[in-house]
Amino acid sequence: METRLLLGDEAIAQGAIDAGVSGVYAYPGTPSTEIMEYVQLSKAAAERNIHRKWSANEKTAMEAALGMSYAGKRALVCFKHVGLNVAADPFVNAGVTGVNGGLIVLVADDPSMHSSQNEQDSRYYAAFAHVPCLEPSNQQEAYDMMAVGFELSEKVNAPVLMRVTTRMAHSRAGVTIVDSPKAQNAMSLPKDLRQFVLLPAIARKNYKGLLAMQAAMEEASDNSKYCALELRKQGGVGIVTTGIARNYLAEVLGNEPHEYSILKVTQYPLPRKMVSAIYNHCRELIVMEEGAPFVEELLRGYMDNGKPIHGRLDGTLPRDGELNPNLVAKAIGRDIPEGEAIPSLVAGRPPSLCVGCGHRDVYEALNNVMAEIGPGRVFADIGCYTLGALPPFNAINTCVDMGASITMAKGAADAGLVPSVAMIGDSTFTHSGMTGLLDAVNEKSPITVIISDNSTTGMTGGQDSSATGHLFEICKGLGVDPAHIRTFVPLKKNLQEAMDILREELAYPGVSVVIPQRECVQTYARKQRAKKAAKTAEAKEE
Structure with a gap:
């Protein structure tokens, strides 16, 4: 197998190509832009005649991708988190129409607002639309989860939202590429030609079907090889991590022995069996997640039986901004070395228009x-x-x-x-x-x-x-x-x-x-x- 040094965005793009995608639809927005750019420059994408033109906006991209799914082929639509607001109408309704070919909605969130107007967490959209969500913790998982996501989408008859954040999208790691890419789906119409007609009578029926699939979606999370539970000291402290936050915890813990039980979450709905296991095994939980206290809020609802649950809501971690190893170390009570303060004479350099613009x-x-x-x-x-x-x-x-x-x-x-x-x-x-x-x-x-x-x-x-x-x-x-x-x-x-x-x-x-x-x-x-x-x-x- 070939190994390449790829950005998270590039791993996603290559993963989609190798998973048999037929069309990629997107509107540029940091930190998601490089996905489409990679596909546009890909020789393999050109040979496979994969659609890879920019759309006028995120809504048109989402709708075009849904149209390709209707025709039985796999489609990927990409944008940043605020772009999902623009695409929200077709995205939420796509949960009700269901899919024919697999459909992945890749959303790149921007905690700390490096180039955005807000810090919204796209996992709430997945929960709102009752569709599965994947959240890779490294570039290899980002690549692998393209194939997993398309298969899951076709299995549960729903779009799958894949959520990454800035550090995942824009950091590099070695990624092992499969030797034999999957062939694209043949074009095929939906078995039920009324499936995508959201007249109220049809929408009500489809919505009942979507709700009926929730148990299967949760089971898929419990059975995901990317969600992992490691139980250690009985009655000790449990840590629930999601996505890239798992890397920060690994950096803090290093190779030293520790007694923390750790649940790594990379798929939603939450793997309830794993969540119950760590909750029942530990005296208290700390939730470490990039973005909003999404999992922390769910745990307080699922497992609020008197045991403390710490995270962004109680101040154990900051309510806003990105996580980093120092914040994670503080959350578990470890001392961290403090560097010298930046002297006031060092002035910031805000961005400016190019010379000659x-x-x-x-x-x-x-x-x-x-x-x-x-x-x-x-x-x-x-x-x-x-x-x-x-x-x-x-x-x-x-x-x-x-x-x-x-x-x-x-x-x-x-x-x-x-x-x-x-x-x-x-x-x-x-x-x-x-x-x-x-x-x-x-x-x-x-x-x-x-x-x-x-x-x-x-x-x-x-x-x-x-x-x-x-x-x-x-x-x-x-x-x-x-x-x-x-x-x-x-x-x-x-x-x-x-x-x-x-x-x-x-x-x-x-x-x-x-x-x-x-x-x-x-x-x-x-x-x-x-x-x-x-x-x-x-x-x-x-």
């Missing part, structure tokens, strides 16, 4: 114009341009979720804050800004929408943007007066032109769209390097 010129023009009107009127969105909230620009006033810039600007205008400005990127606009613009058009809202078009999804590394080459026609099709769809090239030499356009459109008492258009400096540089390399290769051949 077109967003910089947009913000310079916008700030100059807004200084004439007044502060607190610029509603922004998720993307590179969100960095306009920081010095030296300090240009935006909100950033809540994908697409919220336009709808919040509209709501503020409804409240009387006129003019209001929405600042959104091209990829985010086609992700979830178009419907907000339609609302504004329908109500003739006095807002100006700036779609800062750099022809890519820049924040996550330069993936393809669904908007490239389509923005003017999309806005026109949504009903924006073409006379008020304005474009300019954001460069220093065009500053006055940009300011004049913004002033004119801010004065217009209706919906106007301004589209600054200049390619991302990073993707442009990447293309130039590729062209140079190609020319060099041609010259060598000659």
Whole structure:
């Protein structure tokens, strides 16, 4: 067998390829982006004709994956935790429709909010939808669980949510690859052609079937070879770990003898037999899990018979942020060496827009114009341009979720804050800004929408943007007066032109769209390097 050094994301991607996946659907979002990128670059994926194009947003990705499952083939859909909010409607309903081909929903959570708006824990979504959840504790398990997840999905007739976190997604380890990848499923229609028709009468029947499968899902967790129970001292302390938290505990304990009983959980619903065994064997439990106190809350419900259960809820571990070996050591009463405090003279270096970025010129023009009107009127969105909230620009006033810039600007205008400005990127606009613009058009809202078009999804590394080459026609099709769809090239030499356009459109008492258009400096540089390399290769051949 071959062994490769892979990121957790890459292990998931390779695992899906080797498990017979026919389609991968995703929208880029850290820390999940590298899964699709790996599949797109995979020679094996190309040879197998695996679908591997970016979707316009997470909802469309989820629905397309469900469509592939309907046709009997295995599908993987990938996004970060807040992307699951966007896909929540089809995800929850997919539990009720069931599946035909296996369907895995890979969600990458971001504890400590390294690049996210919140710390939500996707395991709650799995419980809410009554579907199984897998949580690998290392890269090898991440690879192996792709095959396990597809088989489980087809066995219990439900999508399977696989949850990883930032450290799992973005750390590397050796992964052993199978010699013989599984063949893709043949296309086949569901045996019941009404299975996916969620009319109330059918949905009620399907839902009863989903509830009836809960016992089988729990049994699958109890029988999982990745869940492990090690009982030691009778009446001692028991530790319940999940996912990557098991690694932190292993680092703290090392190879020294200890008396802790340990339950490693990698699959949900919780393996109730194992949970009962460790609870009955120990005098108290400590729950160590990355994210919210999901397991801790379940244990307090399952096993609340007077024995103490410690974790994030009682302060044994912090309520927010990532775990680490030091926090785990403190939780079991071990002393840890404290390093010197970082001196105050060491200044933090917040992220900033790239030198030469077109967003910089947009913000310079916008700030100059807004200084004439007044502060607190610029509603922004998720993307590179969100960095306009920081010095030296300090240009935006909100950033809540994908697409919220336009709808919040509209709501503020409804409240009387006129003019209001929405600042959104091209990829985010086609992700979830178009419907907000339609609302504004329908109500003739006095807002100006700036779609800062750099022809890519820049924040996550330069993936393809669904908007490239389509923005003017999309806005026109949504009903924006073409006379008020304005474009300019954001460069220093065009500053006055940009300011004049913004002033004119801010004065217009209706919906106007301004589209600054200049390619991302990073993707442009990447293309130039590729062209140079190609020319060099041609010259060598000659």
